Amino acid sequence: MRDLIRLLRLYAPYRRWIAGGIALGLVTVLANFGLLALSGWFLASAGVVGLAGIAAQNSFNFFTPAAGVRFFATVRVVARYAGRLVDHEATFRLLAGLRTDLYARLEPLAPLGLAADRGGDLLGRLVADVDRLGDFFLRVVAPFSIAAIGSVLMALVFAAFVPLGGVVLLAGLVAAGVALPVISLRLGRRPSGEAVGLQSAMRADLVDSVQGMAELLTYNAAPAMQARVEGASAALAARQGRLATIAGIGTGGNLLIANVTMAAMLVIGGRLVVAGRLAGPDLALLVLGALAAFEAVAPLAGAFQALGGMRDSARRVFEIMDRPVPVRDPACSPARPATLGLVLAGVRLRYPGQAGWALDGLDLAIAPGERVTVLGRSGAGKTSLVNVLLRFAAYQAGSVTLGGVALRDIRGDDVRSLFTLVSQQTQMFAGSVRDNLLIADPAADDAALWHALEIAQLADFVRAQPDGLETLVGEAGVRISGGEARRLTLARAALRDTPILILDEPTEGLDPLTEAAVRAAIAAIGIGRMVITITHRLAGIAEDDRVVVLAAGRVAEDGRFGALKRAGGAVTRLAALHDRLARL
Numbered sequence: 001m002r003d004l005i006r007l008l009r010l011y012a013p014y015r016r017w018i019a020g021g022i023a024l025g026l027v028t029v030l031a032n033f034g035l036l037a038l039s040g041w042f043l044a045s046a047g048v049v050g051l052a053g054i055a056a057q058n059s060f061n062f063f064t065p066a067a068g069v070r071f072f073a074t075v076r077v078v079a080r081y082a083g084r085l086v087d088h089e090a091t092f093r094l095l096a097g098l099r100t101d102l103y104a105r106l107e108p109l110a111p112l113g114l115a116a117d118r119g120g121d122l123l124g125r126l127v128a129d130v131d132r133l134g135d136f137f138l139r140v141v142a143p144f145s146i147a148a149i150g151s152v153l154m155a156l157v158f159a160a161f162v163p164l165g166g167v168v169l170l171a172g173l174v175a176a177g178v179a180l181p182v183i184s185l186r187l188g189r190r191p192s193g194e195a196v197g198l199q200s201a202m203r204a205d206l207v208d209s210v211q212g213m214a215e216l217l218t219y220n221a222a223p224a225m226q227a228r229v230e231g232a233s234a235a236l237a238a239r240q241g242r243l244a245t246i247a248g249i250g251t252g253g254n255l256l257i258a259n260v261t262m263a264a265m266l267v268i269g270g271r272l273v274v275a276g277r278l279a280g281p282d283l284a285l286l287v288l289g290a291l292a293a294f295e296a297v298a299p300l301a302g303a304f305q306a307l308g309g310m311r312d313s314a315r316r317v318f319e320i321m322d323r324p325v326p327v328r329d330p331a332c333s334p335a336r337p338a339t340l341g342l343v344l345a346g347v348r349l350r351y352p353g354q355a356g357w358a359l360d361g362l363d364l365a366i367a368p369g370e371r372v373t374v375l376g377r378s379g380a381g382k383t384s385l386v387n388v389l390l391r392f393a394a395y396q397a398g399s400v401t402l403g404g405v406a407l408r409d410i411r412g413d414d415v416r417s418l419f420t421l422v423s424q425q426t427q428m429f430a431g432s433v434r435d436n437l438l439i440a441d442p443a444a445d446d447a448a449l450w451h452a453l454e455i456a457q458l459a460d461f462v463r464a465q466p467d468g469l470e471t472l473v474g475e476a477g478v479r480i481s482g483g484e485a486r487r488l489t490l491a492r493a494a495l496r497d498t499p500i501l502i503l504d505e506p507t508e509g510l511d512p513l514t515e516a517a518v519r520a521a522i523a524a525i526g527i528g529r530m531v532i533t534i535t536h537r538l539a540g541i542a543e544d545d546r547v548v549v550l551a552a553g554r555v556a557e558d559g560r561f562g563a564l565k566r567a568g569g570a571v572t573r574l575a576a577l578h579d580r581l582a583r584l
């Protein structure tokens, strides 16, 4: 319920549209009620007058009620049309606002705050759940408001004729509009909650299986995945079938209550007509008016049922919105320092929910323009160092300064504008070579793109393609080779003129020739920048290159490669292993 109240608050900026939509919906319902009640009265009166003889026929005013019927009929059509326009406008405005708001909350969570989420599930929250919440006004708020106000007004009209009639109508409307839907809601609560869960799991499985299709086919695991999706689909269909049965019973029950109320009105009004306390045509007004009144509560069964799914969707969307961001930004950044040396002193970083420190007292200073290779075994803290530098992770102790300014005092976006990161898993976007390059610099012209491709040693390859810069790389770069994709990410890096370049395993998994090309590209891109290269391997490290070895989250060795190789530590052991492997 708290989530739904919060959802209601999101509509505050659109309250005029909402009030307009509800008012028009109410006018539609009341016009329908007026149309049927007046038509009933008019037809019955005309019948009575017809039997009463020529004098009565001459004195009966046919024109006013006939004009009234036309009036109600016209108002009903116009109000329904205008109501739809206003309702949808309010819905689209909320949808646009909610989706951009959710995306804006998602962005600061990435990458660490979303590490445990499945891509398909996030997509479901961003698309299906937000869509469902967009219907909250159309399917819940408007029907409830219109039913509540309309029912009271119509019962008052009835009470003006026959007080008991007003009470019976209101009771019938409450039974059909509230009691019946509440019962069906209770019956539908479990299948509806299960359906939302199944739908989201199935979506996540489908996204996984499309993304990992090659892997599934290689391991012949596609049939198992297919069976899993089919199982979820069958379970979902079963829940939806149950919900449809409940909805059908609800609709039938609604019709039954409407007819019982009509019959009750006939009995109550009929007795008064017999007693001479009610005019005959008024009885037709009450009976047909009662039937029309139920139009106001007809959407409530659907509204109650939609409420269950909406509550689940609201919970899932707000869960993302409420997630604490891994790193809090200051309101604004100080001026960019003139020189950008990096100093880390006693940095300790522990990821949420983890017992151990990923960085445990890290001391490291890197001068502007310096080139450093960071070595370390798996889990030593190399990626954590990058996470701290790019302000993806908040460290708990120690200090990090960039050009003498505390990293914590600089907004994440401003910090990241000083860095270019080329990682092993750099994302290729489905699109052309040009699209993938323009991410780094949307204003770059063709000459700049070709220059970047030359630096990355990829220009010849792109030139040889029939479509040149428009060559499609496919989803995640599947239409080009791993080495080409790596050089394309380097070309992207070459376009981005930042003072610091971080390379995470830049040559991992490449053949020797491609590796040599990539190394040449890196050397060209790194000119004039601070370059931090993270690797497990010694290949390509020169004797006088600076090497930093991380172990258990702190610096274990720091010096020139040649000196460390002779020092008898981790680099010596790694170099010996490297030599042995090279000799094999």
Ligand SMILES: Nc1ncnc2c1ncn2[C@@H]1O[C@H](COP(=O)(O)OP(=O)(O)OP(=O)(O)O)[C@@H](O)[C@H]1O
Pocket (backbone or CB within 6 Å): 112, 115, 351, 352, 354, 357, 358, 376, 377, 378, 379, 380, 381, 382, 383, 384, 385
């Ligand atoms: N997002 C995370 N959440 C929780 N713990 C994490 C997370 N990322 C890393 N860790 C933990 O922090 C420690 C350091 O990991 P880190 O990724 O920095 O190592 P690494 O040196 O980059 O390893 P590799 O060479 O395998 O990439 C490890 O114990 C790891 O399990």
